[in-house]
Amino acid sequence: MVQQLLLLGGVAALTPFSSAFTPINVSRSFFLNGSPYYIGTEPVLSLPQVNLTQEILPFSVFTSNGTGTFGGADLSALVANWSAIDDVFNNSFLQAALIQSSGTGNMTLDGSSIAGYLSGQGTELLMLAGGVGALNVQTNFSVVELGAVNLTSGPYILARDATGAAAVYSPLLLHFDDTQSFFKSVTPLSDGSFTVVSATFDTDSSPWIGAPSRIHDLEKDKSIFPLAGVRVSVKDIYYLKGLRSSAGNRHYYTTYPPRNATGPAVQRLMQAGAHIVGTTKTVQFANGDRATATITHLLFSVEMAIVSRVAHQQRRVRGLGGDARDHPAAARGPRGAEAARAVGLVDKDKGRKGKKEKEKVVRVDEGPSMMDIQYKKRGSVREWDMGKEGF
Numbered sequence: 001m002v003q004q005l006l007l008l009g010g011v012a013a014l015t016p017f018s019s020a021f022t023p024i025n026v027s028r029s030f031f032l033n034g035s036p037y038y039i040g041t042e043p044v045l046s047l048p049q050v051n052l053t054q055e056i057l058p059f060s061v062f063t064s065n066g067t068g069t070f071g072g073a074d075l076s077a078l079v080a081n082w083s084a085i086d087d088v089f090n091n092s093f094l095q096a097a098l099i100q101s102s103g104t105g106n107m108t109l110d111g112s113s114i115a116g117y118l119s120g121q122g123t124e125l126l127m128l129a130g131g132v133g134a135l136n137v138q139t140n141f142s143v144v145e146l147g148a149v150n151l152t153s154g155p156y157i158l159a160r161d162a163t164g165a166a167a168v169y170s171p172l173l174l175h176f177d178d179t180q181s182f183f184k185s186v187t188p189l190s191d192g193s194f195t196v197v198s199a200t201f202d203t204d205s206s207p208w209i210g211a212p213s214r215i216h217d218l219e220k221d222k223s224i225f226p227l228a229g230v231r232v233s234v235k236d237i238y239y240l241k242g243l244r245s246s247a248g249n250r251h252y253y254t255t256y257p258p259r260n261a262t263g264p265a266v267q268r269l270m271q272a273g274a275h276i277v278g279t280t281k282t283v284q285f286a287n288g289d290r291a292t293a294t295i296t297h298l299l300f301s302v303e304m305a306i307v308s309r310v311a312h313q314q315r316r317v318r319g320l321g322g323d324a325r326d327h328p329a330a331a332r333g334p335r336g337a338e339a340a341r342a343v344g345l346v347d348k349d350k351g352r353k354g355k356k357e358k359e360k361v362v363r364v365d366e367g368p369s370m371m372d373i374q375y376k377k378r379g380s381v382r383e384w385d386m387g388k389e390g391f
Contacts (some may be wrong), residue, residue, distance in 0.1 A: 185279065243279075
């Protein structure tokens, strides 16, 4: 309980405080065997039976089918297969091990061969799930018997959760986005939402992309999950629950709140077993082929085009004998009159009866999505046609 310190007549007294703080979940980034890894805020499983004496303890889960004898040769074969197919796993995840059975009865452990293999890998802790049986041999590492445990095989991290108890986390191997293709790296949570992989190191501002282990999907039925183990990135025009979407537009990103549902197309990928690892950059609303083809860049480009055109027309007027504002007569002649009218410097004499029609720029507005260039003509307003006027 949080306590409050009071000074009563120079004597300190502790009194209970009425409210309690919510435990803080933290994510962690670390290097393992020279490779960068990340674990999120949400543990997969709590293991309070384990006395964790260090901040991070990598370990691997080995699963037997529950028949016959399980020994060191089985561990060695699994490790060799994992190393060949998965980039997340390496031998550093043999610092600890958990052996479990997928069968209903007790499995038989070849204690001597298991102890010999794990000792050769430098294993410090062996955890035995319920139904596995005892090791029954002397070892130079600690052995802890657990209750019922149901984890998929593969690499994990044992670390403290928000309450300080030992908990199991799924590690993500961090890959640097050297092509600067990604907008953000993401990972799913148990409630179906996503969270950002908040990991960074010494970079040029490109994100690090977290990749889950493929080993965790080896036991899935490929007829039901044809994309099991496949890592997928989606353009930032698809909604992910819990995250904002930019659709390539900064104003869109800041205007709309995080999404309350994942888009149907992405849901179908996930239902097929795919892992969504991040969102990639896109041009504005996926329209066009240049990253600079955005509203912000368009407004600036049109404004610069207007300035350039007006300056060009003014130079043409001055080339006929001076500034048309000071010398309207200088705008005489076909080109001079055209230039003067284009920048709103003189009136246009039109018709046999000598009626004058004023045509001048009245304003330049920045609308919410397009530069609105308007002219006044005989009291009516018309939009500037950039194609016809040569912009």
